[in-house]
Each structure stands twice: as structure tokens, then as C-alpha cells.
Amino acid sequence: MLSLDELEAAVGLRTxxxxxxxxxxxxxxxxxxxxxxxxxRRGFNIDTLAVGPTDDERFSRITLTLDGxxxxxxxxxxxxxxxxxxxxIRDLEPRDTLARELALFxxxxxxxxxSEVMQICEIFRGKVVDVTKRAIVVEVTGTCDKVDxxxxxxxxxxxxxxxxxxxxxxxxxxxxx
Amino acid sequence: xRAVDALMECLKAEGVDVVFGLPGGANLPTxxxxxxxGIRHILxxxxxxxxxxxxxxxKATGKVGVSLATSGPGATNLITxxxxxxMDSVPVVFITGQVRTExxxxxGFQEADTIGITMPVVKHSFMIQHPLEIPRSIHEAFHxxxxxxxxxxxxxxxxxxxxxxxxxxxxxxVRLPGYQPTTEGNQKQIRLAAKALAxxxxxxxxxGGGVVSANAGPxxxxxATSDKFPVTTTVMGLGAxxxxxxxxxxxxxxxxTRSANYAMDEADLIIAIGARFDDxxxxxxxxxxxxxxxxxxxxxxxxxxxxxxxHIPIVGDAKNIIPRLTAExxxxxxxxxxxxxxxxxxxxxxxxxxxxxxxxxxxxxxPQYMIQALYEATGGDAIxxxxxxxxxxxxxxxxxFREPRLWINSGGLGTMGFGLPAAMGxxxxxxxxxxxxxxxxxxxxxxxxxxxxxxxxxxxxxxxIMNNGYLGMVRQWQELxxxxxxxxxDMGDWPDFVKLAxxxxxxxxxxxxKKTLVSDMKEALAIDGPVLVDVxxxxxxxxxxxxxxxxxxxxxxx
Numbered sequence: 169m170l171s172l173d174e175l176e177a178a179v180g181l182r183t184x185x186x187x188x189x190x191x192x193x194x195x196x197x198x199x200x201x202x203x204x205x206x207x208x209r210r211g212f213n214i215d216t217l218a219v220g221p222t223d224d225e226r227f228s229r230i231t232l233t234l235d236g237x238x239x240x241x242x243x244x245x246x247x248x249x250x251x252x253x254x255x256x257i258r259d260l261e262p263r264d265t266l267a268r269e270l271a272l273f274x275x276x277x278x279x280x281x282x283s284e285v286m287q288i289c290e291i292f293r294g295k296v297v298d299v300t301k302r303a304i305v306v307e308v309t310g311t312c313d314k315v316d317x318x319x320x321x322x323x324x325x326x327x328x329x330x331x332x333x334x335x336x337x338x339x340x341x342x343x344x345x
Numbered sequence: 346x347r348a349v350d351a352l353m354e355c356l357k358a359e360g361v362d363v364v365f366g367l368p369g370g371a372n373l374p375t376x377x378x379x380x381x382x383g384i385r386h387i388l389x390x391x392x393x394x395x396x397x398x399x400x401x402x403x404k405a406t407g408k409v410g411v412s413l414a415t416s417g418p419g420a421t422n423l424i425t426x427x428x429x430x431x432m433d434s435v436p437v438v439f440i441t442g443q444v445r446t447e448x449x450x451x452x453g454f455q456e457a458d459t460i461g462i463t464m465p466v467v468k469h470s471f472m473i474q475h476p477l478e479i480p481r482s483i484h485e486a487f488h489x490x491x492x493x494x495x496x497x498x499x500x501x502x503x504x505x506x507x508x509x510x511x512x513x514x515x516x517x518x519v520r521l522p523g524y525q526p527t528t529e530g531n532q533k534q535i536r537l538a539a540k541a542l543a544x545x546x547x548x549x550x551x552x553g554g555g556v557v558s559a560n561a562g563p564x565x566x567x568x569a570t571s572d573k574f575p576v577t578t579t580v581m582g583l584g585a586x587x588x589x590x591x592x593x594x595x596x597x598x599x600x601x602t603r604s605a606n607y608a609m610d611e612a613d614l615i616i617a618i619g620a621r622f623d624d625x626x627x628x629x630x631x632x633x634x635x636x637x638x639x640x641x642x643x644x645x646x647x648x649x650x651x652x653x654x655x656h657i658p659i660v661g662d663a664k665n666i667i668p669r670l671t672a673e674x675x676x677x678x679x680x681x682x683x684x685x686x687x688x689x690x691x692x693x694x695x696x697x698x699x700x701x702x703x704x705x706x707x708x709x710x711x712p713q714y715m716i717q718a719l720y721e722a723t724g725g726d727a728i729x730x731x732x733x734x735x736x737x738x739x740x741x742x743x744x745x746f747r748e749p750r751l752w753i754n755s756g757g758l759g760t761m762g763f764g765l766p767a768a769m770g771x772x773x774x775x776x777x778x779x780x781x782x783x784x785x786x787x788x789x790x791x792x793x794x795x796x797x798x799x800x801x802x803x804x805x806x807x808x809x810i811m812n813n814g815y816l817g818m819v820r821q822w823q824e825l826x827x828x829x830x831x832x833x834x835d836m837g838d839w840p841d842f843v844k845l846a847x848x849x850x851x852x853x854x855x856x857x858x859k860k861t862l863v864s865d866m867k868e869a870l871a872i873d874g875p876v877l878v879d880v881x882x883x884x885x886x887x888x889x890x891x892x893x894x895x896x897x898x899x900x901x902x903x
Contacts, residue, residue, distance in 0.1 A: 170541060177656045198472065283762060
């Protein structure tokens with residue numbers, strides 16, 4: 169027979185790590201508002217958010233990252249599932265996931281510092297996409313961490329502007345995201 | 346045919362026999378279709394009244410309520426009923442007019458972003474962008490409103506699209522790939538729950554409005570009586586378990602009985618069914634039921650472990666799950682009489698702390714007595730729609746509801762002004778039943794205009810106003826927690842409710858004598874048509890017992 173003492177509640181866990189949620193939604197007007205509104209209303213903070221088409225025009229994919237130290241992820245996914253336009257949610261396992269972000273950096277780079285910035289750019293396999301007398305625009309892709317690292321390195325040179333897409337992700341191997 | 350005529354066909358196909366609404370510019374085409382559609386339309390005096398009436402209709406009948414309004418102010422007047430229906434899981438379809446598509450986004454006359462404004466408080470909504478979408482959206486709206494965890498659905502239809510000609514073919518199916526509620530509970534979990542029940546010594550069944558929505562009252566009684574499980578319900582669940590039953594502990598929570606709250610506090614196993622651990626139930630969350638393990642049965646997975654972590658979660662329809670749990674439990678042939686000690690403890694609480702008040706010795710009417718008198722006058726055989734405030738809590742405490750759907754109130758949102766229109770909707774849905782509204786003198790004024798609707802449509806609700814001349818619940822809190830600094834709670838002696846009733850073409854009565862109260866109430870109930878009864882009660886009486894906000898159940902006062 170079962171003793172009540174053996175019962176454990178395994179819920180509301182804060183995992184303490186970053187989570188990447190891949191959300192397949194119907195491609196209908198207002199869907200993004202519903203998701204953003206849900207997050208605002210329930211007090212969930214979105215770290216990054218990226219939306220784009222999928223291979224099927226009826227659906228879009230929303231990739232969003234949030235901090236599992238702050239939010240119980242199961243409560244977030246369960247609330248998302250209640251939205252009628254949300255078809256599928258995957259909380260992607262970091263090990264089995266390829267995640268990439270695209271970022272554009274505008275760094276002030278005059279004669280002296282330009283070559284140094286370009287060197288860093290090369291190490292990060294970035295691309296110089298624009299050069300003027302006083303500034304240089306670099307395109308970097310990679311994981312969020314890699315983009316962060318690049319940012320830190322070029323900041324001392326004078327980071328004029330930065331634009332980041334937020335991560336998009338896809339599951340490794342044959343399985344569907 | 347015109348899209349609006351197709352809309353009428355859809356409503357008929359959904360079995361709609363009555364709608365509550367008010368026309369305006371943007372839904373003129375819809376109202377033209379109503380002219381000879383053969384669907385009863387009840388013209389309300391304010392859209393909020395129509396929305397609450399649709400809720401009352403839905404709660405009393407279990408069917409989907411329908412409420413209509415025009416664009417802009419019509420739609421914004423529906424916000425409170427929509428939010429109320431969301432909080433209390435009431436199936437209502439709200440159909441709003443919208444300005445012509447060419448005007449959308451231009452701040453056109455009577456334009457409001459209805460879909461945007463209502464988004465946080467709907468189960469789902471449809472913005473019609475093509476007339477061909479109307480039939481399918483209507484059917485999908487009804488499907489979403491009534492299935493799973495019920496709730497409000499808004500369909501917003503621009504005026505030009507509603508008058509367009511479309512080929513109409515009945516819609517046979519709904520296509521909602523993202524909406525598949527789980528109704529069937531997991532058998533393994535049900536078996537585990539049965540084992541937990543069999544091993545508990547101090548269990549409590551804590552049932553909520555979900556049992557009423559699921560029409561699972563009889564199944565709940567069956568489970569409770571498969572052994573001697575004590576039962577309490579939330580304010581939303583009143584009637585799900587018959588109040589006269591000897592396993593009934595009374596309502597729990599802030600103004601629940603001491604025995605229900607103490608039982609939760611000392612329980613070793615709590616079986617939550619269709620209840621959501623609201624703060625008015627749990628009090629201080631960290632000290633709520635500290636000794637208990639939780640079985641949580643709910644159709645909404647997001648409710649499970651939202652506030653209180655569940656040890657045995659079961660997602661699904663209570664009507665499906667409860668009988669299977671009962672069967673599994675019976676099969677275990679648990680040790681008989683193991684709850685004897687538990688019951689003797691509960692009986693001690695019940696004897697020591699019954700619901701009580703100091704009754705008057707003269708003609709003064711105590712508010713608690715007013716509820717008891719109304720129970721006696723109706724024989725308990727009435728649908729009771731309540732407004733929000735002290736009278737609501739006294740009604741919940743002293744009116745012994747014997748079956749589900751007799752008690753209609755605004756639990757989650759706590760909407761003053763809900764009662765009268767909700768009673769109206771309930772009476773329309775159940776014309777053969779006695780429908781009374783228990784209101785406060787404050788709350789009744791928030792939708793009193795619907796008395797005109799009742800008179801015009803011959804809707805014979807009996808409204809009993811518990812008149813203490815105060816916003817009583819706020820006054821109580823100011824007395825207890827704000828040093829008796831009564832700030833803006835004295836409503837004075839206005840209006841004269843008898844004259845008000847007269848002005849609306851209803852019968853107005855004033856009752857001030859306790860000695861004749863029951864017979865006077867019986868007379869009022871026997872009058873044809875709508876009746877407004879102004880019952881003068883003790884001005885300063887507090888609703889007790891009470892768990893002060895944010896405190897644990899053990900700290901009940903009064």
C-alpha cells in the first residue's frame with residue numbers, strides 16, 4: 169500500500185538556466201499580440217523573441233528565450249498552450265538544439281583601431297558589411313553567448329549601435345522542432 | 346444570402362433560443378436580420394446588463410449564453426461581463442459590431458479596438474476579416490465557449506462585412522488544430538489517487554465551480570459517500586454537494602465555516618476538484634493546509650500547481666474522472682471506520698463553532714435572518730442570483746443549496762451589479778422556476794435599469810435588497826482594519842426603492858418587521874411580474890467568521 173509520505177509534488181520548478189521555447193503558431197493576425205499580452209499579464213519576462221515563417225505558410229514559428237531561474241517554465245508553457253492559435257510548444261534541450269542569432273554592430277573605428285576591430289571580427293567569423301571613415305558595421309552570427317562575447321570585446325572601441333535578432337533555434341538530427 | 350442571415354442560421358444551428366443585446370449603428374444589419382429570424386431577442390437597457398444576463402442564463406441552464414452589442418461604447422460596456430465570464434468560466438459568446446473595414450484604424454465614429462481591449466479577458470476571440478468567415482467563426486466560438494474549461498468568446502464583425510452576400514452552407518465541423526482540451530483523465534493517476542484516498546486518515550474533498558460546470562454534482566455525491574469523505578466547496582461550488590448532507594462542512598475560505606477551514610488546515614489529503622486555490626480560499630499561501638498532500642483534478646492543465654503544488658495531478662473532465670476514481674476506490678476496499686477519529690474532531694468544531702449571529706429580540710431584521718427567512722419563504726426551491734458584498738457572503742452561508750445551478754454569483758471578479766441582470770437571464774432560461782436576486786442597496790443600483798427590461802419582457806424575478814444604507818463590506822473592512830474611519834461608504838436613504846420599482850413598472854415593497862418577514866416574503870414571491878423588495882436590515886452588522894486577508898485559516902475571527 170502507498171503511504172502519503174511517499175507522494176511528492178514535482179512542479180513549479182525553477183530550473184535556473186536559460187530556456188529556448190520554439191512555438192509553432194497559426195499564421196493569423198493578432199497571434200503575436202496574444203502571446204506578448206499573455207507574458208505581460210502573467211509577469212513572465214521575455215529575454216529575446218524572434219518570429220518568422222516556416223516551411224508551411226499556414227504556420228509561423230516564434231522562438232523565445234526566457235530565464236528559468238525567474239519563471240516556472242511549466243506554468244509558462246501551460247498558459248501558452250491555452251491560446252487557441254498555439255499549435256505546438258517545445259522547450260528545446262540545449263544539448264540537442266542548434267541556436268543562432270544574427271547581430272549587427274556599428275563600432276567607431278578610425279585609422280588606428282580599425283584593424284584591431286577587424287581582427288576581432290575575423291576571429292569571430294564576422295563580416296564587415298560597411299566601412300566609413302569613422303565607423304565600421306560588422307555582422308556576427310552565432311549563439312547568444314558568442315554575440316555577447318563579441319559585444320564585450322568591441323565595446324571599448326566605442327559601440328555606436330547594435331541590433332540583434334534574438335535567437336532562432338532548431339532541433340538537431342531528424343526529429344522535428 | 347446576407348452574412349447576417351447566415352449568422353442567424355448559425356445561431357439556430359447552435360440551439361440558441363434567446364439572446365440579450367442592444368442595437369447600434371455598426372450592428373444594424375444584424376438587427377435587421379433579427380427582425381424576422383425567429384430567435385427571441387431581449388432588449389436590455391445597458392450592454393453590461395445584457396452581458397450579465399447571458400451569464401446568468403448560461404449558469405442556470407448550462408447552455409451557452411449570447412450577448413450582443415454595437416461597436417465602440419457598446420463593446421466597451423461589455424468588458425465587465427466578459428472579464429466576469431472569464432474569471433468564473435462561464436460559456437458566453439459575445440457578438441460585437443465593428444465599424445466598416447475602410448474606417449478601421451482611423452478612429453472612426455464609435456470605433457474601438459474591441460479585439461485588442463478584450464484580448465486579456467477572453468478565452469478566444471475572432472476578428473472577422475471576410476464575410477465568408479462568419480459562419481465558421483460563429484460555430485468555432487460556440488465550440489470553444491462550451492468545451493474544455495468554459496469561457497467567453499468574442500466575435501467582432503465589421504458592419505460592411507455583415508451585410509455582404511455570401512453563399513451559405515451549414516458548417517459541419519470545426520477546425521481548431523491548436524485547441525484540443527483533455528477530457529479523459531489518466532487512468533494511472535486515477536488509480537494512484539484512489540490509493541492515496543485509501544491511505545488517508547484525514548481527507549477533505551474541496552470542490553469548486555468546475556464540478557458545477559461539468560454537471561458532475563451527482564458523481565461528487567457518489568464519490569463522497571463511497572466512504573465518509575468530508576466535503577467543502579468554494580463559493581462557486583455551492584450546490585455541487587447538497588448542503589443538508591451530514592458530510593457537508595459548509596463553504597470554505599475567507600467567510601467560510603470554521604469547521605471547513607480547520608479541516609483543510611489539519612487534513613492529510615485534500616482532493617481538489619474543479620477548484621483553483623484562489624487567495625480567498627487559501628489565505629496565506631505558505632501556511633495553507635500545511636499537513637496535506639494534494640490530488641488536483643481540473644480540466645485546465647494550467648490550474649494544476651499554479652498556486653499550490655499538486656502531488657497527484659489529474660487533467661480532465663470531472664464528470665469523466667470522478668466515477669472512475671470512485672470505482673477504483675471501492676475496488677480497494679479500504680479499511681472501514683478509519684475516519685472516525687477525524688469525524689469526531691470535525692463534529693467538535695461544528696458544535697463549538699456553528700455559523701451564528703446574535704438575533705434581534707424586537708422587530709429589527711438582522712441580515713443573516715433575512716437570508717434564513719428567504720430560504721424559508723422559498724422552501725429553498727429557488728434559483729438565487731446574488732450581487733457582490735456582505736449579502737453575498739451571508740447568502741452563501743445561510744441559504745442551504747441542495748443542488749447545482751441554484752446559486753449564481755460573481756465569484757472571481759466580484760462584480761457589483763451582476764445580480765439583477767443575472768437573475769433576469771436565469772429566469773429567461775428557466776421560466777418555470779422561482780428566481781430571486783439577493784442584492785445590496787449599493788450593488789443593485791449598478792444595473793437597476795434592467796428592471797425596465799424585466800417589466801417589458803414579463804420576466805418575473807423577485808429582487809430582495811438587503812438595505813443597510815452602506816457599501817457594507819467596505820464599511821466592515823474600514824471598521825475592522827482602518828480604525829472605523831468610514832470613508833465614502835454611507836449611501837444614505839436613496840433612492841426610494843419602492844418608488845423606483847413603480848417607475849420601472851415593477852411592484853415595489855418595503856419590509857421592516859422581522860415578525861412578519863417570512864409571510865411578507867411569501868406574498869412578494871406570489872406576485873406576478875418583477876418585484877423589488879426593499880428589506881431594511883441592521884445597519885452595522887459584520888460578516889463572520891472571517892479570515893483576515895493574507896492570514897492563515899487558523900486565525901479566523903468572529
